[in-house]
Amino acid sequence: MGSTTPGWLTLPEDEFQERYRPAKNFTSGYLHRVLVRALGSAVDGVPPDEALKHKPLVLDLASPLPPRLRFYVYTATQHPSERQLGTFKIQLTVGVTRDGKPAPPEAKRRWFDRADNIRPIAMGYHPDWNLFILWDADLHDLNGGFGSSKNVQTPPEIVWAALAKDISHGSRRLHGGLTETIVAARPHRLVEALSLRIDLSNEAMCEGLF
Template identity: 35%
Template sequence: MKDPYNRKYRIYAFNCNNPPGGRPINEYKIVLNVGQEQGKRGNFDYSDGCFPIVIGYVKQHDVFVLWDSTKHKDFGFNKNMQVKSETILRALASPTSLQKRRTWNGEETIIAARSEYLIDALNKRISLLHDEMVGE
């Protein structure tokens, strides 16, 4: 993806699924580990001027889910990041689907999109991050 500002991104990609037990039936999740050891806290890597992008892939629906990396800091080993099933299903009927979700670090906007609209979803994620950083 060509970025007009020559920004660099670090992609964190995970399987996103709805396993039985542990989570409500109407939620999908990713299990977040970024290389930290069990029992250690994790953070996304912003080194070298890279901005982290967190993506989950729901194989059975061919849908990508993008979370707001700025809303997830100092997290535990095997932290879950959730998205509602409804958000994924709405992405099957439109180019992108948005969901608001509260976190310890403020409200995030989760974006879901079918694979053919992944670039649109990435551009939306980057636009939302930019707007938040400049206070729009």
Template identity: 30%
Template structure:
């Protein structure tokens, strides 16, 4: 469902035929056409406003990869030349949220990552919203979170690609990625 919604929102920009691949495993590797990067790797999770959040009303995803067990760490597959997307989908607003995949590339079982309700609601109303948050890794890392309504997904992915490039140039954690 999540992959299908994502690909449907990208429309003709996606060259990969979902009928020929498994859409039940993470990640989903896509081939795309311009203006998107040629290779996109998608990790997408349901994004919910769970009542146990630190800040009431915030949305979050729970990072767990297939086969990952309790007390086991996992890593996102970061490869040169591939735009890696760490995303959440807020179905009630048809909004995708994109976090900095590099900042969350290594994580413990069921790690929660948040986005403010204001950012999600802004995207639902205006098409796009963003926020800056500190990641508690490497002494604090400024992360730019982007939320986009599904009908603005192509523009949103281009913006996420730009934010990722900026992150790589400024990142104190990039040495572990390159």
């Protein structure tokens, strides 16, 4: 990492959570710090505190990951009111307009920012389970982008498998006949999960699955 290591990065996990975890309404600053801590030595330079406050977060990375990725990290939640009992979800709220400008709140459609050819990663973090869930950003950019607060979900069995085995992936059928493969992982397997997420997205594109 960079020459200056922030104190929050090296705190023991219990102390980090006590100091930085909000009582509710998990902030981008907290989610991004959790992300950077999970990626560890794969992060090539920790962003300044001001950058950590804003979504998305661009990180410079080391091999085996791409040199840069753009992370859209949301709090993953679980609601019994979902159609499939126990489903985990995030709400996509941040994106750009078709011409690449930040989408205003009133924009009906938005896309993930791909400026400078930096790949977007759609990710949820469940604070209570200490687990990351990675959706396919390429798929959710199809057919005119996504709405102002799109609900993206994962079946609970993918999460339970990751909690039991540290990493898992599985598929979910979407409206229109598309199939999305979702990856979930504990923090110490996140680098592996990101590599798998990228490989699965590339395979789906190359094979014309969407």
